[in-house]
Each structure stands twice: as structure tokens, then as C-alpha cells.
Amino acid sequence: MSPRAASGETARRLKADFPALEALRARDRGMFDSLVGVVQECAAFNRRHALPAALEIDRRVREDHDYFAWDIAEAGCGHGLFSLIIPERLGGRGGLAVAFSLAMEELCSACAGIANIFGAHALGLVPLLTSGSMAHWDTHLRETALAEKRGEPLIWAYAITEPSAGTDVEEPHFLTRARLSMRAERVKGGYLLNGRKCFISNGAVARWLTLTTCTDTARPLETWTLFLIDREMPGFSVARNEVKMGQRACPASELLFEDVFVPEDNVLGREGEGMDLGALLVLAASRAPVGAIATGIARGTLERLREWAGERRGGRRPLDEQSVQMALADMHIELQKSRWAYLNAALAFDRSLGRVLDSSLTGGVLRLPASLRAGRNWQRLMKSPLGRGIVNAVMRANTTGEEVTRALALASLAKVVGGDTAVQVTARCLEMLGTEPCPQRPWLEKAFRDAKLTQIYEGTNQLNRLTYYLAGLEGGLEVALPEPLLMGVR
Ligand SMILES: Cc1cc2nc3c(=O)[nH]c(=O)nc-3n(C[C@H](O)[C@H](O)[C@H](O)COP(=O)(O)OP(=O)(O)OC[C@H]3O[C@@H](n4cnc5c(N)ncnc54)[C@H](O)[C@@H]3O)c2cc1C
Structure with a gap:
């Protein structure tokens, strides 16, 4: 498929899978087009780099668990995968939870292991953003984006x-x-x-x-x-x-x-402030993308199963059997539920904490000359209790603890739905394949192994059920935004 045809295909798929985003397009065409651009970039990375290398990297790491595919990380630089959530004015792609989640679904439809290099990297950067530690943005976020432009991965965890x-x-x-x-x-x-x-x-x-x-x-x-x-x-x-x-x-x-x-x-x-700033706000941002990672694994698996089911064996195609059609429909229904769950949660995050990052004050600061922000006086102000107080006041002016708590609850829900779906879909697809050798088998086996982790990291699905209960239903867990105290604090 030519790159142009592939781009058109990505845009068509996004419109079909995410009608809610289509609705956003009517209000903000620029936003929709930039989301399509991010996903197209990920699809191009998959075609050129991830798909040709995924099974081989998986095999090499099984034999040598200290092996790391630096060449794949370097290739990610060429597609902007290390700067997906870095603000544009600092040299990045400017995405928040929605853009990042869509990127993760796309990347994980090819290989969740490779995708997670970029996912865990973004997770490492999130606390810098959500804690509003602007004194470090120029040094660290800009530096990370600049290194990417040089083709040198500067990785976070x-x-x-x-x-x-x-x-x-x-x-x-x-x-x-x-x-x-x-x-x-x-x-x-x-x-x-x-x-x-x-x-x-x-x-x-x-x-x-x-x-x-x-x-x-x-x-x-x-x-x-x-x-x-x-x-x-x-x-x-x-x-x-x-x-x-x-x-x-x-x-x-x-x-x-x-x-x-x-x-x-x-x-x-x-x-x-580490539990709220360093954990709960971060998890509110990162659990929707984990739902997206799981959705991507399930989607890639279903695409491969459909390919297998469309091939003739003994004159018949499995796809012509009603039982296979129903199984595919069932699994696509679960896939679509995972998508809605992660998109809903990501939108909730972008509407709460994302609004702080998009606020006119944050934007105004980022429009100041970088040399001024790097200067001693600015740095001293931003690291002082007064500077911290101002950042916290901006945070409180743009969102509330209640909104962020809601975003956390929805993010936990998305993670549970996605992780459980990925494990069930990959297991069922593998069962349907039976024992027959076929080119799809190694991919399905890998997806089955990859899927399990989505139920574990960013808190196990058991914990996420409790978080959803406490933050979403019971009111026993509330995220507190930091106090805008000005002077004399710690
Ligand atoms: C491959 C991998 C990558 C990871 N990446 C990162 C990373 O980048 N950064 C990072 O900080 N961490 C990372 N983690 C850690 C991950 O978030 C933890 O594994 C996870 O939070 C579970 O913690 P644990 O393994 O200590 O299990 P435990 O907390 O010991 O839990 C064991 C079991 O008991 C259940 N359980 C525990 N407490 C309760 C309770 N109160 N109620 C009900 N059930 C409960 C759990 O759900 C689980 O099933 C990673 C883990 C893995 C496996």
C-alpha cells in the first residue's frame, strides 16, 4: 500500500471506530486533523519498523533479557514517538491523554513491547507535567524533544x-x-x-x-x-x-x-505532596492509555484472526461459518467497549488537568523567550514557595479535585475493561486457531503473553476495581489538588 493510501486508510478507520471524534471534528477540525496525523505517524512506524522487527526482538530478549533494541528506539525518534506529550512550544507534538491513547492503540496493534518503550517513557514525563514543575520544563522537556530531533533517544521512566x-x-x-x-x-x-x-x-x-x-x-x-x-x-x-x-x-x-x-x-x-502529585494525578493520566494499549493488542489479534479465517482450507473459509462470524462480532463488541472506555477517560483527563496545561497562563509562560525562562531569576521564582503557590493557584483555577477524581475513576474503569478484554480476546483467538501451523500463530501467541501485563501494571485490575468503587461510586477516595499557600511553607 502506498503511504498516501495508508494515510487515507488510517483516517477512514479512525472515523469509523471513533464516531465521537468525528463529532469533535465539526467543532475543531484542527484538533481532529492533528489526532489523525499522530495515528498516521504511528501506523507508518509500525509498517517500517515495528512489524518487521517485533518477533525477532521478542525472541532475542527471551534468550538475552539484557538486550535492548536501540535501533528501534532510534527509529521512534524519526516518528516523534518520544515527544508525543511534550508541549509544542517546547518542541514536542503537544498531545495529551486522547492523542497519546490513540497513539498507543495504534502502536500496540503491531507490538505492545516496542510500543511500551514509548509508553513507559511518556509515563516518566507525566509527573513533570502534572506537577506543574515549570522550572524543569525547559531543561528536561525541551532537551528530550531536542535529543529526539537529533535521532538520539533520551528515555524516561x-x-x-x-x-x-x-x-x-x-x-x-x-x-x-x-x-x-x-x-x-x-x-x-x-x-x-x-x-x-x-x-x-x-x-x-x-x-x-x-x-x-x-x-x-x-x-x-x-x-x-x-x-x-x-x-x-x-x-x-x-x-x-x-x-x-x-x-x-x-x-x-x-x-x-x-x-x-x-x-x-x-x-x-x-x-x-507525592501521593496526589506523584501518583494519583499521574495514574489519572496514564490508566486510559493502558486501556488503549490493551485495546491495541486485542485489535491486532482480531485483525490477524480475520486474515486467518478468510483463507480457504479444504475448499472452505472459517469466515463462512456462522459460529466464527458470531465469535468475531462478540469480540469486536468487547473491543469497541474498551475503546469507548479509554476515550471517555482520556477526554475526562484532558478536560480536567489538560485544561491546566492548555490554560492561557501556561500558554503565556511558554510563549516567553526560552532564554528568559532559563534565566536565574525565573528559575529561582519557579522553585520558590511563591512560584509553587502560583502554579497551584493556576491549577485550582482551571480544574477541581472532584473533576480529577472523576477522571481517575474513569481511567481505572478503562484499564479494567481494556486489560480484561485483551486477555479474553487473545485467549479466544488462540483457541480458534487450534493446532494448525500458520503465519498468524507466533503473533497470536505473543499477543496472548503481551496482554497479561495490561492487567498488572499501573495497578492490578483488582486495585483498579477498588479505585473505581472508591473514587467513582463510594466517595472514599478523593484526589486533592495542591494548596496554593504562598509563603512560609515547608
Ligand atoms: C513488567 C512490569 C512492568 C512494570 N512497570 C512498572 C513501572 O514502570 N513503574 C512502576 O513503578 N511499577 C511498575 N510495575 C509494577 C506494577 O505496577 C506492580 O506490579 C503492581 O502495582 C502490583 O504490585 P505487586 O506486583 O507488588 O503485587 P502485589 O501488590 O503484591 O499484589 C499481589 C496480588 O494481590 C492483589 N492485591 C494486593 N492488595 C490487594 C488489596 N488490598 N485488595 C485486593 N487485592 C489485592 C493484587 O491485585 C495482586 O493480584 C511493573 C510491573 C510489571 C510486572
Whole structure:
């Protein structure tokens, strides 16, 4: 298919699968066209890079779990996949949850492991955006976008899970009872970090990490804090890479911190704001894309099953059997439910916290000359309690804790629906294939392995059910936006 025909095909598919986006087009054609552009770019990346390499990378990592396909990451630079959520004025594509989710569905329809390199990278950047840490935007977001333009992946990761605390670090009620092994001790000019983080996607290859930990293990919730970590900091090391069942192209690593000194400037938000700023706001942004990852895996699998069912065997096509037609219809119904769920959640996020990023004040700041923002006075202001207070006030003027809590609930719902659908669809498609050798089999087997992880990361589906109950139905979990206190705080 020519690139032009492929672009037309992508636009047609988006219109068919997302009638709600078609409605948006009538109001904002520019927005619709930019979403189509992002998905077309991902489709082109799949055709040129992911599809030809996916099975081979999966095989290589099974044999050597320290292998990382840097060439695929470099190819992602050419398609803007490391800057999908970086604001345009900082050199990125300017997408938020909707654009990023559509991109993830597209990428994962080819290979969720490769896609997750870009997904986990974006997850690492999200806390910089949602915490409104503007002092770091020019240095880190711009730098990441510039590196991408040079074809050099500058990869990020997000680290909250600890060896004995996974579910517990994602929910405030559980954090108070968590068995934490990592902590940050306050010292002159900053903090000393000691302990381990585990299962960190991209952990082995990331240059920068956003990380949460407490400064007092006796009061973890009150002292939970979001930090910015440079892998070059002395005392940081990668202890090992996990042996993964699926999504192998993206390494999950255990990270070791031995007296890692982190300067005060690298606290994002304020000490003690880590659960809301560093976890709940981030998960409100990231769980819809996980629903999209799962949707993409299910979609790719169904596309391959349909291809298989359309081929003649012994003079007959499986596709001509009513039972096969009904099975395909059933699975497409589930797929469409996953799509609606993630799109709904992503729209809720973009309407809440996204509005802060799109606000005229944020836009005004980004229109200032970069040299001014990089200057000492601006940096000092943005890192001061006054600067932090202004950012928090802008956040509160543009959204409410209630809106963000709603977005979190819908995001958890999207993750549950998507993850469960991906696991069920990939299992059923594999069953339908039977034992017959065919070109689709290795792809379906890989998709089945890839799908399982969507029920686990960003909080297991059990936890996400609880989050949906508490944040969406019961009112027992509310996201608090940071206080716009001006002076004399911590
Ligand atoms: C490949 C991979 C990549 C990952 N990437 C990242 C990453 O980039 N960054 C990061 O920080 N983390 C990452 N994670 C960690 C992931 O988010 C955790 O694995 C997840 O939160 C579950 O934590 P756990 O593994 O400690 O399981 P546990 O918390 O020990 O849970 C074990 C089981 O008990 C259930 N359970 C626990 N508590 C409750 C409860 N109160 N009620 C009901 N059921 C409960 C869970 O649902 C689960 O089924 C990754 C994990 C994997 C496997």
C-alpha cells in the first residue's frame, strides 16, 4: 500500500471506530486533523519498523533479557514517538491523554513491547507535567524533544513500585500500611536516597526517572515525595532486568539506590505532596492509555484472526461459518467497549488537568523567550514557595479535585475493561486457531503473553476495581489538588 493510501486508510478507520471524534471534528477540525496525523505517524512506524522487527526482538530478549533494541528506539525518534506529550512550544507534538491513547492503540496493534518503550517513557514525563514543575520544563522537556530531533533517544521512566510494596504505593489508604524499604533522608541541600525500586519499565535504559518515596517511613503518606533522578547520580545502579513473559522489548528493571544525593531543586512539587502529585494525578493520566494499549493488542489479534479465517482450507473459509462470524462480532463488541472506555477517560483527563496545561497562563509562560525562562531569576521564582503557590493557584483555577477524581475513576474503569478484554480476546483467538501451523500463530501467541501485563501494571485490575468503587461510586477516595499557600511553607 502506498503511504498516501495508508494515510487515507488510517483516517477512514479512525472515523469509523471513533464516531465521537468525528463529532469533535465539526467543532475543531484542527484538533481532529492533528489526532489523525499522530495515528498516521504511528501506523507508518509500525509498517517500517515495528512489524518487521517485533518477533525477532521478542525472541532475542527471551534468550538475552539484557538486550535492548536501540535501533528501534532510534527509529521512534524519526516518528516523534518520544515527544508525543511534550508541549509544542517546547518542541514536542503537544498531545495529551486522547492523542497519546490513540497513539498507543495504534502502536500496540503491531507490538505492545516496542510500543511500551514509548509508553513507559511518556509515563516518566507525566509527573513533570502534572506537577506543574515549570522550572524543569525547559531543561528536561525541551532537551528530550531536542535529543529526539537529533535521532538520539533520551528515555524516561517512572518508579514507584518497591520489592515489598506494589499495590500499596498506588493508593493512599494502603500506603499507610505499606512495608516500604526505600526512603529519602533529609540532608544539607537535599536528600539521600537508599533502597530499591523494582519492575521499572525502561529502568535499565532511562537517562532520567521520576520517582516517589517517603522521607519518614513512620509517616509515609504525609511525607510521600516526588523526585527527579538522573541515572548519572553517584550511588545509582541497575541491579537486574526481569525475565519477562510478554512485552519483552521494553525492559523491567530493579534499581538500586545507595546514598544517592538528590538536590532540593529536584523535588517536584513540595515534600509530602507525592501521593496526589506523584501518583494519583499521574495514574489519572496514564490508566486510559493502558486501556488503549490493551485495546491495541486485542485489535491486532482480531485483525490477524480475520486474515486467518478468510483463507480457504479444504475448499472452505472459517469466515463462512456462522459460529466464527458470531465469535468475531462478540469480540469486536468487547473491543469497541474498551475503546469507548479509554476515550471517555482520556477526554475526562484532558478536560480536567489538560485544561491546566492548555490554560492561557501556561500558554503565556511558554510563549516567553526560552532564554528568559532559563534565566536565574525565573528559575529561582519557579522553585520558590511563591512560584509553587502560583502554579497551584493556576491549577485550582482551571480544574477541581472532584473533576480529577472523576477522571481517575474513569481511567481505572478503562484499564479494567481494556486489560480484561485483551486477555479474553487473545485467549479466544488462540483457541480458534487450534493446532494448525500458520503465519498468524507466533503473533497470536505473543499477543496472548503481551496482554497479561495490561492487567498488572499501573495497578492490578483488582486495585483498579477498588479505585473505581472508591473514587467513582463510594466517595472514599478523593484526589486533592495542591494548596496554593504562598509563603512560609515547608
Ligand atoms: C513488567 C512490569 C512492568 C512494570 N512497570 C512498572 C513501572 O514502570 N513503574 C512502576 O513503578 N511499577 C511498575 N510495575 C509494577 C506494577 O505496577 C506492580 O506490579 C503492581 O502495582 C502490583 O504490585 P505487586 O506486583 O507488588 O503485587 P502485589 O501488590 O503484591 O499484589 C499481589 C496480588 O494481590 C492483589 N492485591 C494486593 N492488595 C490487594 C488489596 N488490598 N485488595 C485486593 N487485592 C489485592 C493484587 O491485585 C495482586 O493480584 C511493573 C510491573 C510489571 C510486572
